[in-house]
Each structure stands twice: as C-alpha cells, then as structure tokens.
Amino acid sequence: MSTPQKPRTARERARIEFTAEIKAVARRQLAESGAAALSLRAVARDLGLASASALYRYFPSRDALLTALILDGYTSLSDAAEAAYAALDVAEAEPADVLERWVGVCHAVRDWALAHPHEYALIYGSPVPGYAAPQDTVAQATRLPYLIGALFSDRLGKDGNRPSDTRPAMPDDARQSLAPLLAGLPPDTPADLVMSSLMGWTYLLGALSFELFGHRREIIADPRAFFDHEARRLGAALGLAT
Amino acid sequence: MSTPQKPRTARERARIEFTAEIKAVARRQLAESGAAALSLRAVARDLGLASASALYRYFPSRDALLTALILDGYTSLSDAAEAAYAALDVAEAEPADVLERWVGVCHAVRDWALAHPHEYALIYGSPVPGYAAPQDTVAQATRLPYLIGALFSDRLGKDGNRPSDTRPAMPDDARQSLAPLLAGLPPDTPADLVMSSLMGWTYLLGALSFELFGHRREIIADPRAFFDHEARRLGAALGLAT
DNA sequence: AGTTGTCAAGAACGGTGTTCTCGTTTGCGT
C-alpha cells in the first residue's frame, strides 16, 4: 500500500534511499537539539548538499519532514510496546500475570520515551502548527491504545465481566461519548472495558509527559521506582488486580 | 519580596506598567497563534514601537518573555483551581462530597485549559528550549498538586487511614522515591496518600493534554461527558469513593 | 540520438532573535 510496486528504475531506488537518508539526518538533529532547532539548511549541510532548496524535491515543506518523523516515531514506539507485549505472553496463566504484563508494557513505553525524548515530545507534546494529523499517522497512532485494549481484554477473558467493584456506574452520556470507538469494535465489547483501557492509556502517557517534561523534578528522587509502583497501582485500580 | 518597595518614581511606575502591557500583548498573540508564532517584532508593532530592540529593556530575551507568560499561566490556573476548591467546601459532610469536590476541581482545571489552550500548551506541553525552570515558577507550579493533596487528605481525615483495599503494597524503593516530597510535609503524612494525590494530578493533566493536543479526536464524541466520568471513576479508584 | 523530466545549485524575498550604537529624555544629587 505504501509502495505501489518494487522500485524498478535506479532513479526511484536512489530517491527513496535518499529520502530515508534525509529522515535519518533529521532524526539525529532532532535527537540532539529538539524539534524547534531542526532546520532544513542544517540538514542539507549535514548531507553534503550545498543548498537547502534541494530538499524540496523530497519533502514539500519542513512540516512535512516533521510529519514523516512523527509517523516514524509512532511506528517505533508501537513496535517497542508490541514487542514487550508479545515477550510477556501470559498463555493460560493466572490473572496476576496480566498485571505484570501491563507493567512490562508500561516500562517498554517508558524506556522508548527515555531513549527518544525529543521524538516523544514531537508526538505527545504540544502540536507545533495548527496541528495537521494526516490520515497516515492515525493508523500508527492508534496501535498503542489498541494494544492496551487487547491487554485489558486479556484480563477480562479470564473470569468474565467481573462486577464493577467500587467503580461508579457509567452514565448514558459517557457511554455514548464512546460511540465512535465502539463502532469499530466487536459488538459485545463492554464499555467498562473500553473505559479502563482508555484510562490506562491516558495515565501512562500523562506520567511519561510529566517525567520527560520536568514536572516531577525536585519532587521524585527515583523516577523508575515511582513509575513502576504507579503503573502497578493503576493497573490494579483499573481491574487488573489479582 | 517581589516588589522591594512601592514604586516611588514615575519612571519605575511606567516601567512596571509597560512591562505588564508587553505581557498582555504577548498573551494576546499567544492566544491567537500559539507560542511558535509569537515574535518580538510583532509584539513591538502592536505596542506602537518602531523597533523590536526596545523590548530588550524589559525582557532580556524572547525566552524570558515566554517564561513570564508561563509564570502567569501557572498563577491563573492555580487561582481557578483554588477558587473551585473553595466554592465546593465540604464542611462536615459525608465522604461522597469529597468525590464531588474532586470532580469539581477537575472541571475547573479543564475549563481553564479550554479557555487558554495555548497557555496550557506552554505550561504542560513540550518545553521549548533546553527547559529553563527558574525558581520563581516552582512556587506557582506546585500550587495545583498541593491543592490536590489537600483534597485527598480531606477524605483521609474523615475516617482515618482506611486500609488499602485492593491496592498493592508500596515497596520501599517507591516510598523512598517520595523522600524529597515527604520532607516538606507533616511527618505523619502517609505515603499512600501522597501517592494517590500524585496519581490524581498526573491523570488529570494527562487527560487534558490528550484532549487539547488532539489525541482523542475521532475517538470520543462528547469530551466533557467522557471527562466527567473518567474524573469520577479515577477519584473512586484512588480512594475518594463513597 | 534526441527529447523529456528530474536533479542540485544559487540567488532572492521576507521573516526571525539579538547586538550595538546613537541621540534623546528623564530623574536624582548637588
């Protein structure tokens, strides 16, 4: 779908190769100085080009280059999360393992974010322009929340729709607010499960934004230990408890 | 402390007045076009100045102006949250009201964020430079988490340190990671309470960042209804339940 | 082999933050 056919001509081949090279250099500059400092002229300089205008043959604008980096970032992050999910296969084990699996996925996402802080900021930080999210990015951006949804339904599958313990009942307007999402899911998906997944997703990235953007400095001494505990406690509070 | 003495000379008075005027114009431009588009030259133009260099008499750099806006943003947000907290005084009512108070504060923070989206992005979005958080901002930035901590200890005061229901025990490393924070609190403050407060704070701003930065578009139809329910359910999960 | 399209280069335009210099204005101390 992304490649209509194999690159037959040498020109096409060189083109997609050079496009990847541009992105690689841009990603390196992004990692060093952040998105605000990424300049097409500097990218062209690092590539050995004498002129920045040459880059416009490959990306129609600077924002388009950033969008490509965002897309790659989503892909890279989702790959890491899915790899952790797969590595922690729970098979037929007891439900406590689902909580461990959740914590493991959380740590995988956190590790990726710590390894690529500027890329994380590009994805989950403030949108730079008037926010232009092309349809291409949606598919990659939704992989993580869908993975979390699958994880939560793992737990649910073990002992059925466990009754809501102390959680308040879901009012109609809240249930209807999920309509666009429920329309794309199996018709018997309980709204409570979707709610739990979305809340886990929300908390996970809220915690990472806080840590990466410095809102926990001077407050928390050992960020990893704190994160491990908050992930575990949140998972338990959302119904993944033993 | 911030004002050493009353502005005796007319020059001083004009100076602080003009400084406020600069911030007002900058805040207006920020609200219209976002932080990236805020330019000193445009601010000078709107102020009737013929030269942007005149602004350097009042702010040493563009980042310093942005920092001043960040500080004001923290103050404005904290004021709104504290006003909502005070308006929902629970007096000696039953614990269910504490949950309502929590939901009310959450809505106040959300309303502020929706009314000042670019200011919110400036505060809780990706830090622009290499992140320079002067000590002045810390005092304002911590007002909201402290308020949430007070709210959670309201609940705790009613029926004492309620036993941890299904929440996992707090391991030593997690408890020690809170040391910098516990050092500034009453010595009998339970670590579980601090943990709950921090998690509520984290979730609240995680949810707002998602909503404001567009990560919930095409997923949630009625953001306010969803937010109300998630706030209520999170409060219950964190121990504010009836 | 000739034509067509792709390519890098370079100049140019309007914009930015920042620095420096230059008269002017203002307030304070004498």
Add this chain to the structure above:
DNA sequence: ACGCAAACGAGAACACCGTTCTTGACAACT
C-alpha cells in the same frame, strides 16, 4: 536650578531561518 548619569526608543547590522524561482547539467526513456 543645574548638570550628570542612567534609562530609553530608534535604527542599522548580523546571522540565521523557510520558501520560491530560475538556471544549467545530467540521466532516462522513446
């Protein structure tokens, strides 16, 4: 009341930036 020093706004200048357009060279397909 006067003079000096500090603060002020204006303006030019520097080094960048994204983007557009034109020009000339090279490669590929017919």
